[in-house]
Amino acid sequence: MVKVFIKIAFLIICTIVAYSQEIIIERADVDTTRRSFVTATMNFRVKVKLYDVTNCTGISFVLRHNQADYIKFSNFKPSLFSKDGSCFVYPWVNPIDGIARIYTGILNGDTIGGKGADNPEAIEFEFSVDPNAPNGGIVEFSFEDAEAVITKNNIGEIIKLKNQPYLFDIHGFVNVWPGDANNDGIVNINDVSVVGLYLGYGAKKSNFRSFKRLEASTKWFPQSCLAWDSLAITYADCDGDGEITINDMLVIPLNFGKTQSRVNEFPNENTLISAAQPQSNENNTNCSIPLKLSANEEIVAFASEVEFVANFSKVNAFGNRIENYNESFLF
Incomplete structure (x- = not known):
């Protein structure tokens, strides 16, 4: 038994040396x-x-x-x-x-x-x-x-x-709605907690990049901003000055209760996507199956099979259908 173990260990070491x-x-x-x-x-x-x-x-x-x-x-x-x-x-x-x-x-x-x-x-x-x-x-x-x-x-x-x-x-550039600090589509009391969580982030924080919004306003409309080093913190900059301060909390009551006019294309980095239970599609209706893989995360294995496919459509990041597939897929 000892001899077998030594032999296996030797083979593993040789393999590592040969292919490293x-x-x-x-x-x-x-x-x-x-x-x-x-x-x-x-x-x-x-x-x-x-x-x-x-x-x-x-x-x-x-x-x-x-x-x-x-x-x-x-x-x-x-x-x-x-x-x-x-x-x-x-x-x-x-x-x-x-x-x-x-x-x-x-x-x-x-x-x-x-x-x-x-x-x-x-x-x-x-x-x-x-x-x-x-x-x-x-x-x-x-x-x-x-x-x-x-x-x-x-x-x-x-x-x-x-x-x-x-x-x-x-x-890249994202749209920030002033007051919606957690980017969930509505300005409510939860946004106060998010501002408090990120107080102090900005240009003065070491090893961190933040960006001001051009022509920043506290009025309720989408304003383009370059994503900070943390995308989630980008949305907490309610007044657009590139710093998370008490002033950002004061924007929340100005737009309290307001909702975004469109659903977010991408969830923020704190959002977790869980797998739903298997569902059947006996009526041949259209189904959207979202799948997001984040960069630089270890993936041990991924396997899934689509058993019934009527008309798969490839959709780009902007929601536009660009190609159809009439065949089954094995991922």
Whole structure:
């Protein structure tokens, strides 16, 4: 029994060693509490690094991302890894699939038998986020053809690099109704508690970004505002000055009892969506099945089957039907 356990443990360790050489990206512009999202009108930076790679002398990869209409390559910064070598970057957007790709090749200048570098930082990329980037959208970064050149036994060897996708939520412009601090569609006493919960948030809080509303008013109409680092706190800024203060509570009685003229397209970040009990549809009527997956949350497994499908319609974020499907689906 002991021998079997030792053998299994040895196989697990060997598997980890054999497949842990990977290429990763890390946010270089914000602290860890804000690394899961990007914000419209703002630039953001990511670093490309290698993990568990020793004696590396060269790196090549393609970094790709969706949302190419809104996420634009802006600049790059070579790392110390290539200071004695060379680096080239070629950004390109495929007009067919709309995917942006950044072709990258880096050599550190070492010749055959050179020591190279361990776990090198490869390069830093900067991107800009278009002002029209949709709030609630998701940008996905992933790698293609990722390889590294390493020195092994005094000769060169090319290895494939393991990689995974990276998801970032997009914070764009949202509509704020003055007084509806929890964005539930009505101004009531519960909004006072929300203002109290977020008192002190604003430009003066460290590692936090807030934004004023242009031509802010306390009158009851939707006012566009760039989502703060916390979307929920954005709605608590009832007077639109970019700070959560006692003055925001004073707006609530001005619009008390008023309701929004339309239902929210997206729930706020504090809203939980629970799965409903299975329902049958024997009358062949139209059914809406909402599904939301948040970026950068671990998903152990997801499986569901639609047993009866009459006419599936794909609906975009604005409620417009854009395509019909007349077939069954297995998710």
